[in-house]
Amino acid sequence: SQTIHQWPATLVQPVGSPLSLECTVEGTSNPNLYWYRQAAGRGLQLLFYSVGIGQISSEVPQNLSASRPQDRQFILSSKKLLLSDSGFYLCAWSSLSWEQFFGPGTRLTVL
Amino acid sequence: DAKTTQPPSMDCAEGRAANLPCNHSTISGNEYVYWYRQIHSQGPQYIIHGLKNNETNEMASLIITEDRKSSTLILPHATLRDTAVYYCIVRVVFTGANNLFFGTGTRLTVIP
Numbered sequence A: 001s002q003t004i005h006q007w008p009a010t011l012v013q014p015v016g017s018p019l020s021l022e023c024t025v026e027g028t029s030n031p032n033l034y035w036y037r038q039a040a041g042r043g044l045q046l047l048f049y050s051v052g053i054g055q056i057s058s059e060v061p062q063n064l065s066a067s068r069p070q071d072r073q074f075i076l077s078s079k080k081l082l083l084s085d086s087g088f089y090l091c092a093w094s095s096l097s098w099e100q101f102f103g104p105g106t107r108l109t110v111l
Numbered sequence B: 001d002a003k004t005t006q007p008p009s010m011d012c013a014e015g016r017a018a019n020l021p022c023n024h025s026t027i028s029g030n031e032y033v034y035w036y037r038q039i040h041s042q043g044p045q046y047i048i049h050g051l052k053n054n055e056t057n058e059m060a061s062l063i064i065t066e067d068r069k070s071s072t073l074i075l076p077h078a079t080l081r082d083t084a085v086y087y088c089i090v091r092v093v094f095t096g097a098n099n100l101f102f103g104t105g106t107r108l109t110v111i112p
Helices: none
Strands: A003-007 A010-013 A019-026 A032-038 A044-052 A055-058 A064-070 A073-078 A087-094 A106-110 B009-013 B018-023 B031-038 B045-050 B061-064 B070-075 B084-092 B106-111
Touching: A003 A087, A010 A019, A019 A032, A019 A087, A019 A106, A032 A073, A044 A064, A044 A073, A055 A064, A073 A087, B009 B018, B018 B031, B018 B084, B018 B106, B031 B061, B045 B061, B045 B070, B070 B084
Parallel strands: A010 A106, B009 B106
Antiparallel strands: A003 A019, A019 A073, A032 A044, A032 A087, A044 A055, A064 A073, A087 A106, B018 B070, B031 B045, B031 B084, B061 B070, B084 B106
């Protein structure tokens, strides 16, 4: 069966520090991968999606970036975090089915 | 993508049917209606989807009006575990990335 992992589960970082969040998927090949952010009390915002290794599409301009170094690995990064980067970050995958399967999320607090 | 409109919150008594409405008056002919839900501090969970026919699965039923401008998600016997934010999304399905754009959804509270 397929599983999706995200780490860390929670993270507290100072403003201006770098960020690296990792997402890995098991049990499937060539998945579409997604990064979402959910600010407190808000809906989910799609940040990036990827249909293959090295292929990244950005949905919103920001100081975040994403990379897909391996088929089942998706990384969200920032060189310098802003206060507004705080939120709940969710990774998801999909294949040819109708569903997106979401990971457990990372709660990021920027102080 | 077509915009969706949902009530911000609803209450439902435990054991009763929960009917969650969604308006998508600008939906186009090749856009599907998806429903997801998000329990607090967890990732969203797929519930059901449809194009124009009513659909039913083990979790819920989806009723789409004949003009497809609105739909209703029905949880036939709501339990306390159904308390969550429910998202209605309309989207064309591509063979590539299946992007979903979530709004703010409806916060359903099931009351004992």
